Amino acid sequence: MNQLSTIAPSRAALPLLDSEVLRTFVTIAESGGFTRAAQQLFRTPSALSMQIKRLEETLGQTLFVREARYVRLTSEGEVLLGYGRRLLKLNAEAVTQFLAPTIEGRVGLGITDDVVGRILPTVLAQFARSHPAVQVDVVVGRSKDLLAQLDDGELDLALVMSVEPGQATRGDIVHSEPLVWAGREDGVAVQRTPLPVTLAQQGCAWRRITLNALDHAGIDYRIAYSCDHCAGQEAAMLADLAVTAFPKSLIRSPLKRLHNDSLPPLGDYQVALVKRAGSSDASEVLAERVVEAFREG
Structure with a gap:
């Protein structure tokens, strides 16, 4: 149990945390x-240092470990970061409810299925609370199809898989x-030759990254299964028909990350947020919620 949670409240009124000081604390923590x-x-850095000093004195805890060119959170600081983010978000929602002009209309959001479960429930819940008059239409599809719909004016925002490193990103x-x-935890697909892989259809960034890595490493492979949806690729791995490249955070038992020296490194998987030119106020606010959801994990 952390020290912050064990502080016993006294009979006197507890001090209130200033939102501007919390904003300073969160910004320092996130920027490093x-x-x-x-x-x-x-x-000025000295002004921020004074704010943090007063905050540490108020809470009776050290929040940062200060190093030469970088600061990192203490365990108590990590606890406060979670509270700080939630308090600032709640403050923004309250102010928006009373002071911001009513935003109405429709927002078309395109999203790939690999990030639907990651952020969509949180984003939709928060956006509906702060802007109940806005209709959000969600389209789940492939990155290239979502970008085409964005360019045709059918979508306002699109969350898509980024291209490989070195290429221009929208x-x-x-x-x-x-x-x-x-692959499967007890599977043998990774031991087969040629290596059976499951991939999305042509045009998927994961597919290009995977095949380029296998070709560069000179590994003999065959495409054993194709599906544009993560659930379909998971099914192929669960059936031990194939292995594939997957974002680390999406791997769940009975699947596992394969640590096999014969498999080539794949690099990073990236998600990009693309906005349609001339987007509305509603879509700008929804875009902010999306960015916040990814930042907070």
Whole structure:
């Protein structure tokens, strides 16, 4: 149990946490330093240092370990970061409810199925609370199809798989994690020759990354199963028909990450948020919620 949760409340009123100080704390934690945070907040590093000192005195805890060019959170700081993010979000929702102009209309959001479960429930719930008059239409599909619909004006926002490193990326990268080899825990597919793989159809960034890695390593393979949806590829792995490249965070038992020296490295998997030109206020706000959801994990 952390020290913050064991502090016994006294009979006197507990101090209130200032939202501006919390914003400073969260910005420092997320940027990794006082100088970078000061640039984002248009303050001096010394001013931020004084705020954090007062916050630490108020809570009776050390929140940061200060190193030469970087700061990192203590265990108590990690606990406060979760509270701070939620408090700032709740404050923004309350202010929006009373002061922001009513936003109405429709937003078309395109999303690939690999990120549906990751952020969609949280994003939709938060957006519905703060902007109940906006209709959100969600389309799940392949990245290239979603981008085509965006260009045709059918979608306002699209979350798509980014292209391989070195190529021009549309939109802003909002998530990145390792792409790794996955298969069944007790499976033998990884031992077969040629290596059976399950992939999406032509045009998928994962497919290109996987095949390029196998070709570059000179590994003999065959495409044993094709499906554009993660659930279909998971089914092939569960049946021990094939292995595939998968984002590390999506691997669940009885699937596992394959640590096999014969399999080539794959690099990172990235998700980009692409906006349609001339997007509405509603779509801009929804885009902010999407970015927040990825940042908070």
